[in-house]
Amino acid sequence: MKKQLILIILLLTIPIISFAQSNNLKHEFRGAWVATVANIDWPSDFTLSTGQQTIELVQMFDSLQSAGINAVFFQIRTECDALYKSQYEPWSYWLTGKQGKAPEPYYDPLQLAISEAHSRNIELHAWFNPYRAVKKIGAYDPAPNHISVTHPEWLLTFKDYKMLDPGNPDAREFILNVMTDVLLNYDVDGIHFDDYFYPYGPKISNEDSLTFIKYNRGIKDIDEWRRDNINQLMREIYGVINTNKPFVKFGISPFGIVKNEYAGTNGFNSYDVLYCDPLTWLNEKIVDYILPQLYWEIDHELAPYKKLLPWWASLTKGRHLYIGHFSSRMADKKYKGDKAELGNQIKMNRTTENVQGSVFFSAKSIVKNWSGFADTLHTDYYKFTALPPKMDWKDTIPPLPPVDLKIDKNGNDVILDWRTPGPAADGNYPVNYIVYRFVYGEKINLNDASKIIHRTTAGESIFIENKEKLSTSEYIYLVTSIDRLGNESEGVITKFNN
Structure with missing residues (x-):
C-alpha cells in the first residue's frame, strides 16, 4: 500500500473574483x-x-x-x-x-x-x-x-x-x-x-x-x-x-x-x-x-x-x-x-x-x-486553460463535488484520485473535473486560470504530477466537478508536503 498523505479534505464554497482584462480568464x-x-x-x-x-x-x-x-x-x-x-x-x-x-x-x-x-x-x-x-x-x-x-x-x-x-x-x-x-x-x-x-x-x-x-x-x-x-x-x-x-x-x-x-x-x-x-x-x-x-x-x-x-x-x-x-x-x-x-x-x-x-x-x-x-x-x-462561458438561462445547477479525494506519493509522482459523485438536483453528473494547485497560504481564487493544472477527460478521475515540477514545500490541491454547460461544483481540497 502507498502511504497516504491526506492532511486536509474539506468542502469549500469559493467566491468568484473577476479578471476582466487579464490573460488568466477562467471563462472565455x-x-x-x-x-x-x-x-x-x-x-x-x-x-x-x-x-x-x-x-x-x-x-x-x-x-x-x-x-x-x-x-x-x-x-x-x-x-x-x-x-x-x-x-x-x-x-x-x-x-x-x-x-x-x-x-x-x-x-x-x-x-x-x-x-x-x-x-x-x-x-x-x-x-x-x-x-x-x-x-x-x-x-x-x-x-x-x-x-x-x-x-x-x-x-x-x-x-x-x-x-x-x-x-x-x-x-x-x-x-x-x-x-x-x-x-x-x-x-x-x-x-x-x-x-x-x-x-x-x-x-x-x-x-x-x-x-x-x-x-x-x-x-x-x-x-x-x-x-x-x-x-x-x-x-x-x-x-x-x-x-x-x-x-x-x-x-x-x-x-x-x-x-x-x-x-x-x-x-x-x-x-x-x-x-x-x-x-x-x-x-x-x-x-x-x-x-x-x-x-x-x-x-x-x-x-x-x-x-x-x-x-x-x-x-x-x-x-x-x-x-x-x-x-x-x-x-x-x-x-x-x-x-x-x-x-x-x-x-x-x-x-x-x-x-x-x-x-x-x-x-x-x-x-x-x-x-x-x-x-x-x-x-x-490562450496560455492558460479557459472554459466556455456559462449560459445561466440554460442551467445554473452545479454538479456535486468529487468524492473521497485522496493524495498519495509514489516515487517522484504525486497522485490524486477520487470517485464520481451522485447526480445533482437536476439529475446531471459531472462530465469532467478540474485540478487546481496553490502554494500553501496563498489566497484560493478559482477564477484565476493560471492555477488550473489539469482538466480531466470524460471518465477520468485521477491526476498524476511529477514532484520535480514543485518548487516549494507545501501545496494545496483542489478538485472541482464540471457539468456539460460549465457549471462548477464546490471544491474538495487536500494539503501536500513535498
Missing part, C-alpha cells in the same frame, strides 16, 4: 471554424483515403488544442449535402469527390470529429449552411437523392447558384428535419448557422414572387416577409433544440454590418440584401449566442472594428456575444496590415463589456501556424 469562448466546402480546411483534398483523412483530422484537433481552442465549428452541410450519415441528404462531394458516394472504407466524419473534440475537452458545434443547395451549377453531377433533383420546385435559382426557398414551408420543414436528425443522433454541443441566407449577389428581385403570393402569411411587405421567413425557421429550430436536448447551444454568425446607420459604417447592408435580422433573434431570445463576422481592421476606413464591436456589445439582451475574426487574411504572410491586428482585436474584446470570446476563420490559420499565430495564442493570449 475560443473557437475556430473548420470549413469543409471547397476543402478549405478539411479534408485538404477529397482524393485522400479514409486513413489519410482521419490522420489529418486528428492532427488538426491536436493543433487546435495546443493553441488553446475550446470550441470547433465543424461544417457538416455545405450545399444540401452531408459529412455524416444523413437520412435526408447525400454524402458531400467535398468528402469523396462524388456527391452521394460514402467513404471507403466507411467512416462517419462527424462522429470522428465529436470523439476527437471531446477527448480534448473541445466543444463540437455542428455547422450547417441552412439554405445553399448548389454552390456552382454544373461544377459536378448532383446525386439522385439531392434536393435539386428530388424537389427542384423548392429552389430559387440565381445565375449559377441555387438555394432552398426560405418562404416555401416544405423547404423550411426539410431544413428542420435535417437539423433534427443530427441533433437526435449525434452528441453535438451546438447547432450553428453561418451568414448565407438570401444571396449576397445578385440581390433577389422577383425570383420568389410566386412563393410570396402563395405563402405570405398575411404579411404585405415582401422584404418583411423574407426576414420573417428566416426568423420563423430560427424560432422553430430553437424550440426543437430546447424540447429535445436543452443543453445544446444554438447560434448564428451573421455578416458584421446589419445597417450602416447603426454603427456608423459605410459597407454592405445585410438587413436589406441577405434579409437576416439578428436584432430580432436577440430580442426574442431564439439564439444562445450571436457571432458577427467582424472581418475588418480596427481602423478600417469603411467598417472599423472599433465602431462595430461596441455596437454589437450593446445588443446582447442576456445572450452571449462572440466575435468572428478573419485570421486567414490577417495572419497570411501576404497581409499588408499591422501584424498585431488580431492580437489587438482580442485585447479589445477583453476590455469591452458583454464580449465573451473570439472565433477564427478559418482553422488552417491556426493549424498551419501562419505568421506564428498559433504560437502567439499558445504562449500568450
Whole structure:
C-alpha cells in the first residue's frame, strides 16, 4: 500500500473574483471554424483515403488544442449535402469527390470529429449552411437523392447558384428535419448557422414572387416577409433544440454590418440584401449566442472594428456575444496590415463589456501556424486553460463535488484520485473535473486560470504530477466537478508536503 498523505479534505464554497482584462480568464469562448466546402480546411483534398483523412483530422484537433481552442465549428452541410450519415441528404462531394458516394472504407466524419473534440475537452458545434443547395451549377453531377433533383420546385435559382426557398414551408420543414436528425443522433454541443441566407449577389428581385403570393402569411411587405421567413425557421429550430436536448447551444454568425446607420459604417447592408435580422433573434431570445463576422481592421476606413464591436456589445439582451475574426487574411504572410491586428482585436474584446470570446476563420490559420499565430495564442493570449462561458438561462445547477479525494506519493509522482459523485438536483453528473494547485497560504481564487493544472477527460478521475515540477514545500490541491454547460461544483481540497 502507498502511504497516504491526506492532511486536509474539506468542502469549500469559493467566491468568484473577476479578471476582466487579464490573460488568466477562467471563462472565455475560443473557437475556430473548420470549413469543409471547397476543402478549405478539411479534408485538404477529397482524393485522400479514409486513413489519410482521419490522420489529418486528428492532427488538426491536436493543433487546435495546443493553441488553446475550446470550441470547433465543424461544417457538416455545405450545399444540401452531408459529412455524416444523413437520412435526408447525400454524402458531400467535398468528402469523396462524388456527391452521394460514402467513404471507403466507411467512416462517419462527424462522429470522428465529436470523439476527437471531446477527448480534448473541445466543444463540437455542428455547422450547417441552412439554405445553399448548389454552390456552382454544373461544377459536378448532383446525386439522385439531392434536393435539386428530388424537389427542384423548392429552389430559387440565381445565375449559377441555387438555394432552398426560405418562404416555401416544405423547404423550411426539410431544413428542420435535417437539423433534427443530427441533433437526435449525434452528441453535438451546438447547432450553428453561418451568414448565407438570401444571396449576397445578385440581390433577389422577383425570383420568389410566386412563393410570396402563395405563402405570405398575411404579411404585405415582401422584404418583411423574407426576414420573417428566416426568423420563423430560427424560432422553430430553437424550440426543437430546447424540447429535445436543452443543453445544446444554438447560434448564428451573421455578416458584421446589419445597417450602416447603426454603427456608423459605410459597407454592405445585410438587413436589406441577405434579409437576416439578428436584432430580432436577440430580442426574442431564439439564439444562445450571436457571432458577427467582424472581418475588418480596427481602423478600417469603411467598417472599423472599433465602431462595430461596441455596437454589437450593446445588443446582447442576456445572450452571449462572440466575435468572428478573419485570421486567414490577417495572419497570411501576404497581409499588408499591422501584424498585431488580431492580437489587438482580442485585447479589445477583453476590455469591452458583454464580449465573451473570439472565433477564427478559418482553422488552417491556426493549424498551419501562419505568421506564428498559433504560437502567439499558445504562449500568450490562450496560455492558460479557459472554459466556455456559462449560459445561466440554460442551467445554473452545479454538479456535486468529487468524492473521497485522496493524495498519495509514489516515487517522484504525486497522485490524486477520487470517485464520481451522485447526480445533482437536476439529475446531471459531472462530465469532467478540474485540478487546481496553490502554494500553501496563498489566497484560493478559482477564477484565476493560471492555477488550473489539469482538466480531466470524460471518465477520468485521477491526476498524476511529477514532484520535480514543485518548487516549494507545501501545496494545496483542489478538485472541482464540471457539468456539460460549465457549471462548477464546490471544491474538495487536500494539503501536500513535498
